[in-house]
Amino acid sequence: MTLSAEFSALVSTVDQLKADLKALPASSRLDEDDINAIYALAYNLLKQGRHDEALKYFSLLSLYRPVDSKILVGLAVTYQMLQMLDQAINVYSFAAVVEPENPEHMLSMAQCQIAQHAFAAAVDSLDIVIRFCTQNEGFDRIKQQAEALRTFATT
Numbered sequence: 001m002t003l004s005a006e007f008s009a010l011v012s013t014v015d016q017l018k019a020d021l022k023a024l025p026a027s028s029r030l031d032e033d034d035i036n037a038i039y040a041l042a043y044n045l046l047k048q049g050r051h052d053e054a055l056k057y058f059s060l061l062s063l064y065r066p067v068d069s070k071i072l073v074g075l076a077v078t079y080q081m082l083q084m085l086d087q088a089i090n091v092y093s094f095a096a097v098v099e100p101e102n103p104e105h106m107l108s109m110a111q112c113q114i115a116q117h118a119f120a121a122a123v124d125s126l127d128i129v130i131r132f133c134t135q136n137e138g139f140d141r142i143k144q145q146a147e148a149l150r151t152f153a154t155t
Contacts (some may be wrong), residue, residue, distance in 0.1 A: 030064050042074060051081045069099040076108065085112045103129045103142050110149060119153045126150040 030038075042057035058075040065071050072095040079088035089112045096105035106129045113122035126146045133143035 035061065035065060039071065039074070042078075046074065046078055046081070049081075051078055054078045055082065067098045069095050069102065069105075072098065073105070073108075080108070080112055085116050088112045101136075103132045103139055103146075106132075107142055107146055107149075110146070110153075114149065114153055122153045123150060126153065 038057055038061055042054050042061065045051075045054035045057065055075075055078045058071065058078050061068075061071045062075050072091055076088045076091035076095065079085070079091060089109050092105050092109035092112065096102075096109065099105065106125050110122045110125035110129065113119075113125060126149055129146040130143055130150065133139035133146065
């Protein structure tokens with residue numbers, strides 16, 4: 001199997017996973033207005049520094065919208081603020097799978113890895129971000145951040 005065929009198969013698998021998760025019964029228990037109201041509450045708690053409370057709401061939302069990248073990022077940021085870096089890395093990693101066209105997930109994951117002093121892992125993550133940003137237009141700022149973090153992680 002060629003690299004292109006392997007990538008196509010991987011994309012197909014991820015798309016199927018997203019569809020399967022969206023089809024779960026929990027996904028339809030709350031309507032969009034409910035989700036938006038809970039998200040606003042969680043986001044405001046996060047901004048206020050009430051991270052333990054925000055975690056409860058973002059966790060709840062992730063059960064009902066498991067492939068919504070906005071919710072996943074909120075959950076990951078909350079974990080990060082609580083210094084629960086392994087959990088933040090796991091959620092950022094899943095967000096990168098769900099939304100592969102957004103290199104910020106991998107960049108945030110690398111920031112957590114640096115905070116853990118896992119510099120080799122951070123460099124690997126940052127190399128992926130830099131390569132993605134080089135191959136795709138519109139990500140100059142993210143590429144610059146990744147390059148700066150990579151320099152920090154290797155010195």
